[in-house]
Amino acid sequence: MSALRGGGRPHIVLIGAGHAHLYLMRHRRRLAAADMTIVDPGAFWYSGMAAGVLGGTHAPAEVRIDPVRLARRYGLESIRGRLSGLDRSEHKAQLTDGRTLDYDLISLNLGSSAPTLTALSEGPRVWAVKPIAQLIALRHQLTSAYERGEHPALVVVGGGASGVELACNLHSLAVRYAAPAAITLVSSSRKLIPTAPSGARRWLAGYLRRIGVEVRVGMRAVSHHRDGLLIAEEGVTRGQDAMRLLACDHVIHAGGLAPPGALGGLGLTLLGSRGLAVHDTLQSVDDPDVFAAGDCAALVEHVLPRLGVYGVRQAPVLLANLKARLHGRPLQRYRPQAQALTILNLGQDQGLAIRGRLWWAGRSSLLWKHWLDERFMARHRH
Template sequence: MDEITRVVLVGAGHAHLHLAANVDRLIARGAHVTLVTPGAFWYSGMASGMLGGDYRDDEDRLDPTALMRARGGDVVQDRVVSIDRRQRRLHLANHEPLAYDLLSLNLGSEVYRPSRLAPPGTPDVWAAKPVHRLWQLRQQLESTLATSAPPPRLAVIGGGPTGVELTANLLALFERYGRSPRVTLVGNDARLLPGAPRGAGRWVARRLMRRGARLELAASAMAWEPGTLHLDDGSQVAADQLLLATGLVAPELIATLDLPQDAHQGLAITPALHSPDDPRLFAVGDCAWLASAPYPKLGVFGVRQAPVLLANLEARLSDEPLQPFHPQRRYLSILNLGDGRGLALRGRLWWRGRSALWLKRHLDHRFMATYRAEDDTD
């Protein structure tokens, strides 16, 4: 096998955060490791709580640069614009091309933006990702909620877990300032949380309405102009701003690769987490698609892939066998409802209340504290 010394990690997602904290293990096997990332790691698990006022922005982000450099890795703060697999080079927005022998992509995902609602550059249209935009939305809303001026009317598009959580935390932000909520949730399905047990969907719908949200279900958003959202049944919703929770798709960079992929799900990978057509190119998290065992775009899967990815990069450096990743069939998902309560979902099981939110906060703080502690060792 050709000598492998240059390992490049693109993106600071859940899995690469783990690699940054353990990069000395790759260096010990003779690798020079570089992380390419445009900025901080923002934790999606606390994003809605940050929008609702539970967390400050600095509580929801980490610095992967400190983790890498503390253990001998390098960092290039930039964005990859294209990948030349033949020459094994990355073309960056603001730096010279970067060569690699092994490449790992942990790019996350983007919110699907229907062109009929949000052409590129449309103001007053927000999305669940990137997470730092939710902090900007909160700042903008607070600047109005703290005054006597009427706050904007908001419409959240999407009745899945993300749409529910964002709606609940927008209500929480209004409640913190003693203002009457002006939030409408629009969902395609006839019920909220269509993938969850019916009882959970009914309970959360009642909870949101009791707190003042308006629900428009079994409805599709067809067009938007400032002040008015048009639905497919001809009705209208008053909306000065939109918040999109319309599902996640792979980043545009993935589509530029001449490798097997799904237009929405991401780059096809083997159970060993590399492309079936390019064993030098690994991909994990939301930007990857394990066709043999598809998994949803949730951070828990990036976390579970992290030790397998690290072990397989070590194996490639030492010409050893790779190990497979087996995604779990059942997983725990907990929604922060912004009112001191959570909604926990695991398969067909669900429970709600303060204990569910306590568990979510415990898990989220434990995850963040792990890497803050790693950072403190610098």
């Protein structure tokens, strides 16, 4: 049936300016039968280039997209704000500043958050891989320290793709200032990037040794300490006095992503740490007028890694289904691709590309990544 609740033009509200909603904005004309409003807390920072910003390859402005400017260009109303709740019986979205928005259909594209251990008032500075503005602030902190002749010790928590990229680009930043780099990468898994082919992991281990990044695998971060970070062997309890201190000045957490906190107050079903439960039509399992895409959405039928490519591929299905829901037509089903290409920026003109069991490393991989990233950004700048 149609989502229309009465006369007049229907209203579609987009919450968040992630990959999928950027696509909807660009294709706004295909939803010309409805009014559209986008609510976002600020700029869109392209996560695919975040490590390069930290390492100094990219300026912050290169990875930033202004949703307000896009909304103006494509004919959407834009509101700066954050979602705090939904009154689904009245079809109203509640914002943290007290405003409410009536909607016929609402779509969530809120991304994800990066949990950290509690920071101490006296102890290392604590950072997270998200929001990207934190990495920009970290870069400024480190460059100031290097210019003063200091060489702070750094610990990166997380042995997945994000942690590896950050560790390598922290090294690149130090090299830019001819500063000694004391970087330790801590991974709770006994293998870096466990889903990568064994050959790629061996190459990566060798690369990290060559650039001087110390790797501690099979170790979990326990808590911050006034002198650094306490770690313990994965699977060993604290009562066995298994904790060790990594002395450091900064701790950067990239050990996994979680759903944004706003989802918890919506009264909708969440799938643990995965996100808002949605069918393959991208509709909430609780409400067919609530859609979600990208990192904040958890498909009931599939478990997907948090990669931007899935939000990009979900976008055309989201657009088609919002239109179909408006007009009471059958909805499409999103079928995730079996394999996704991941290209890591490892600094020093080195990249590592992985797709399934295939991998290749070196300068050509990084050049390919730069081309893909620039193509994505160009779509939203011109």
